[in-house]
Amino acid sequence: MEQLYLTVALDTPLDTCFDYRWQGGGDPQPGQLALVPFGRREEIGLIVAVGGRTEVPADKLKDALAVRLQLPPLAARWIELCAFAADYYQRPLGEVAVPALPKNLRAAKTVALDRALKKLDKLAPAGDATPADAPVLNAAQQQAADAISEAQGFAPLLLYGVTGSGKTEVYLKAAARVLARDAQAQVLIMVPEINLTPQLEQNIRARFPGADVATLHSGLAEGERGLNWLAAHLGRARIVLGTRLAILASLPHLGLIIVDEEHDPSYKQQEGLRYSARDLAVWRARQLGIPIVLGSATPSLETWQHALSGRYRRLELRERASRDAVLPKVRLIDMERDRPGQGLTSTLVSAMKLRLERGEQSLLYLNRRGYAPVLACDACGWIGNCPRCTAFMVLHKPEHRMRCHHCSLELRIPKSCPTCGNVDLQPLGRGTQRIEEGLQQIFPQARIMRIDADSTRLKGSAQAAFESVHRGEVDILIGTQMVAKGHDFRNLTLVGVLNPDTSLFSHDYRASERLFAQLMQVAGRAGRAGRKEGGNASEVLIQTRYPTHPLYGALMRHDYDSFANGLLEERQQAGVPPFMYQALLRAEARELQTALDFLQQAAGLQPHPAIVINDPIPMTITRVANVERAQLLIESASRPALQAFLKSWMAALRAMKTRARWSLEVDPVDI
Ligand SMILES: Nc1ncnc2c1ncn2[C@@H]1O[C@H](COP(=O)(O)OP(=O)(O)OP(=O)(O)O)[C@@H](O)[C@H]1O
Numbered sequence: 001m002e003q004l005y006l007t008v009a010l011d012t013p014l015d016t017c018f019d020y021r022w023q024g025g026g027d028p029q030p031g032q033l034a035l036v037p038f039g040r041r042e043e044i045g046l047i048v049a050v051g052g053r054t055e056v057p058a059d060k061l062k063d064a065l066a067v068r069l070q071l072p073p074l075a076a077r078w079i080e081l082c083a084f085a086a087d088y089y090q091r092p093l094g095e096v097a098v099p100a101l102p103k104n105l106r107a108a109k110t111v112a113l114d115r116a117l118k119k120l121d122k123l124a125p126a127g128d129a130t131p132a133d134a135p136v137l138n139a140a141q142q143q144a145a146d147a148i149s150e151a152q153g154f155a156p157l158l159l160y161g162v163t164g165s166g167k168t169e170v171y172l173k174a175a176a177r178v179l180a181r182d183a184q185a186q187v188l189i190m191v192p193e194i195n196l197t198p199q200l201e202q203n204i205r206a207r208f209p210g211a212d213v214a215t216l217h218s219g220l221a222e223g224e225r226g227l228n229w230l231a232a233h234l235g236r237a238r239i240v241l242g243t244r245l246a247i248l249a250s251l252p253h254l255g256l257i258i259v260d261e262e263h264d265p266s267y268k269q270q271e272g273l274r275y276s277a278r279d280l281a282v283w284r285a286r287q288l289g290i291p292i293v294l295g296s297a298t299p300s301l302e303t304w305q306h307a308l309s310g311r312y313r314r315l316e317l318r319e320r321a322s323r324d325a326v327l328p329k330v331r332l333i334d335m336e337r338d339r340p341g342q343g344l345t346s347t348l349v350s351a352m353k354l355r356l357e358r359g360e361q362s363l364l365y366l367n368r369r370g371y372a373p374v375l376a377c378d379a380c381g382w383i384g385n386c387p388r389c390t391a392f393m394v395l396h397k398p399e400h401r402m403r404c405h406h407c408s409l410e411l412r413i414p415k416s417c418p419t420c421g422n423v424d425l426q427p428l429g430r431g432t433q434r435i436e437e438g439l440q441q442i443f444p445q446a447r448i449m450r451i452d453a454d455s456t457r458l459k460g461s462a463q464a465a466f467e468s469v470h471r472g473e474v475d476i477l478i479g480t481q482m483v484a485k486g487h488d489f490r491n492l493t494l495v496g497v498l499n500p501d502t503s504l505f506s507h508d509y510r511a512s513e514r515l516f517a518q519l520m521q522v523a524g525r526a527g528r529a530g531r532k533e534g535g536n537a538s539e540v541l542i543q544t545r546y547p548t549h550p551l552y553g554a555l556m557r558h559d560y561d562s563f564a565n566g567l568l569e570e571r572q573q574a575g576v577p578p579f580m581y582q583a584l585l586r587a588e589a590r591e592l593q594t595a596l597d598f599l600q601q602a603a604g605l606q607p608h609p610a611i612v613i614n615d616p617i618p619m620t621i622t623r624v625a626n627v628e629r630a631q632l633l634i635e636s637a638s639r640p641a642l643q644a645f646l647k648s649w650m651a652a653l654r655a656m657k658t659r660a661r662w663s664l665e666v667d668p669v670d671i
């Protein structure tokens, strides 16, 4: 028999694939997984080619140890998707494809894989229970759903619908049609946060009792994640609901992609392979020639620009869906006139009181967790800095700790000032914990709940918290952006926004886009069910020192269109994305100078006429966990030119000798 060689992609920074001899029999296919010796370890890799020849000399060639023949190969289309991502984000194929697989499948032993396959085999197919009733779509929803179903081939559609306009129903209708048309078709529905999956999952299962539904997100236990991944890969799961990592799932019969809240920053992976799941989703839809729906009340400027230029088709839902529901009235509270006590103005307190009397819920939004952002000494001016970062230690009172939000260091709260001994240390500013404490004093009878990253550390606690809000066991909810998006609160008629001003004057040109989206989203949690008999009109109260700022003006008018158009004009004049393409080279070292020197050298490697290479600068938070960090911004008006430059530049960077650790990010969002 002819000798077989496997070309295998491995999860390593070396930008190449590796050949192995295969003497094990069977019929290994590209797209299957192989266990191979690599250095001193054994690793699972993806077989990208199987052939009868290799360039590697016989004495250098090693044997592959095993091939997972029981696992049907990943489709060529899937490998192409990974190869595209690898190419675009300047990574080797193996660093994209292998980590995209669930851990259980990548294990050196096959117990977990075999068990999962057996379990799936035995699992009864989804039943034929009667689907839950769907509301009758309104005319705008119907039109949007029709447009999606009628789309032929690759069709990017922006579903631009105000908060509470019933975008979910449009997704479900479009999904139902795809599933009905083709007995194998699969639909991928993506949401930005794990917290949003349970509510939607329940909804989907009730609506599609005959279809297998699989969820994919980082909150799942390994076993379950492996099982769900396999269900998708084997074509069993007809609907896959997931967060950003689901974009790299194997879906051999994918017929429709839906990206809910497409503007959400969570779609951007911020470590390792820094990909945009939304951008990859669009690429995947194009590759497969299928429709993709990007849904949002506040589309990203990138998507908005594509809709304006006609590359994406815009479908609109201008009205709220529930009977009698209208968008809430937005009012600004001038904090110079109505001075807050405990962080809350009297206007806001009265509005909350009214809700309590009527048995309606209020939501307070403050994007800052902890008790106070800093602890200080009035006597000598000492401030509680993190010893390892250029950042303050955040006071966490219920946990009796000072915490650094950058390196996670925890310290005891000092009883007295470390410099002068003063025992009267003052917390400055307010986080969610301190607001919660104030609320308990103002409304001792009210049921108050705080939802933020600290209150929901335990697995399942976030879901439990949201469920109790939905059940009406909470009168006042205080939270960070976790509570702002997506949730369909039915009895909430007041939203109070605390302290949004800090983002108004940020040096980051994306800050106002983000702030506006956040405020519109959180405002959108109020008044979704329509006005009850004798109930309050829903309202949003924003505490600000800048009541005349145009951003707030646009917010009061619920006018995303002109706000977005205005921002796009500014961006075009300033020559920033989406009118410019960027990449960011980051370097870290013990000494800042080492990082800066590396970047300086990198900047001088290859001048290029279509590329602007800026000066290296220290990052805003320069030191994190005793590591100094600097960055270098690369820009070009042409994406292909930038891509071509990065390719050869990366090769040159890899050849450089430096003590700095570095990484490249394409389309960075935090600069
Ligand atoms: N045609 C309809 N008739 C009556 N109620 C509807 C209809 N469509 C949707 N709804 C209800 O309207 C509410 C809001 O819908 P949904 O949560 O889908 O809004 P959304 O557009 O996703 O909003 P957001 O952008 O704020 O997440 C839900 O409670 C939903 O059940």
Ligand SMILES: [Zn+2]
Residues within 6 Å of the ligand: 386, 387, 388, 389, 391, 404, 405, 406, 407, 408, 409, 624, 625
């Ligand atoms: Zn720190």
